[in-house]
Amino acid sequence: xxxxxxxxxxxxxxxxxxxxxxxxxxxxxxxxxxxxxxxxxxxxxxxxxxxxxxxxxxxxxxxxxxxxxxxxxxxxxx
Numbered sequence: 001x002x003x004x005x006x007x008x009x010x011x012x013x014x015x016x017x018x019x020x021x022x023x024x025x026x027x028x029x030x031x032x033x034x035x036x037x038x039x040x041x042x043x044x045x046x047x048x049x050x051x052x053x054x055x056x057x058x059x060x061x062x063x064x065x066x067x068x069x070x071x072x073x074x075x076x077x078x
Contacts, residue, residue: 018075028076035069 021028042062046055 021072021075022078025076028072032069032072032076035065035072039065039069 021031039062042058042065046058046062050058
């Protein structure tokens with residue numbers, strides 16, 4: 001009553017990418033190496049210097065790649 005009743009929690013459904021990476025560890029390592037190379041390219045571009053608009057976009061892209069890298073490492077090591 002009034003939201004105090006016990007509710008059944010739904011089980012976590014793994015993502016498609018997570019299933020693929022657990023099934024094929026080589027693909028996971030390949031994906032991680034591609035992400036690592038992309039991160040290095042972005043870092044080199046940021047060190048090289050460019051327009052402020054480009055720096056902002058590269059910074060956002062760098063944050064996205066590093067977040068993806070962290071998630072993939074967690075999935076692989078589970």
